[in-house]
Amino acid sequence: MTLPWRPPGHCIRWARGVCCETGWILETQPMNRITLDSDKQVMRVGAGATWREIIPVLHARGYAPKVMQSNHDFTIGGSLSVNCHGWHTNSPPTASTVQSLRLLTADSTVVTGSRTAQPVRE
């Protein structure tokens, strides 16, 4: 079965009712789990999580995002797909802060890649 998906953010709001009048559609916003490894200063974040959800988790431990989108209501998946920038001077865009990615491809393959390892199919 082909399963259409609808990213939750700003660019695609119109898509509801346009690309899928009937049947199933995958919403990514509930994919918003956030964990923080304070020792390594690394977060593991679901693609549907928004900056608004991430900031309080960091703030509670005395941290802040190193680079983030200038608005806080975008998802991490949407932010990374465009490699968005913020207002930080002398900082490259958000992709520069990513240590590794775990992706579901269109052919249902899960691929993990990092800065030091070639992408691996799971």
Ligand SMILES: Cc1cc2nc3c(=O)[nH]c(=O)nc-3n(C[C@H](O)[C@H](O)[C@H](O)COP(=O)(O)OP(=O)(O)OC[C@H]3O[C@@H](n4cnc5c(N)ncnc54)[C@H](O)[C@@H]3O)c2cc1C
């Ligand atoms: C008011 C406003 C202010 C903005 N300010 C800035 C700014 O300061 N700096 C900047 O760089 N950009 C800015 N943008 C652009 C914004 O960063 C991008 O449009 C970003 O992609 C929005 O994220 P979203 O969660 O709304 O994504 P969506 O609109 O949901 O999706 C955007 C793209 O990402 C893809 N995508 C979303 N989720 C996933 C996922 N889980 N896996 C794979 N692909 C996915 C979608 O298919 C789509 O192609 C701004 C946009 C607006 C409307």
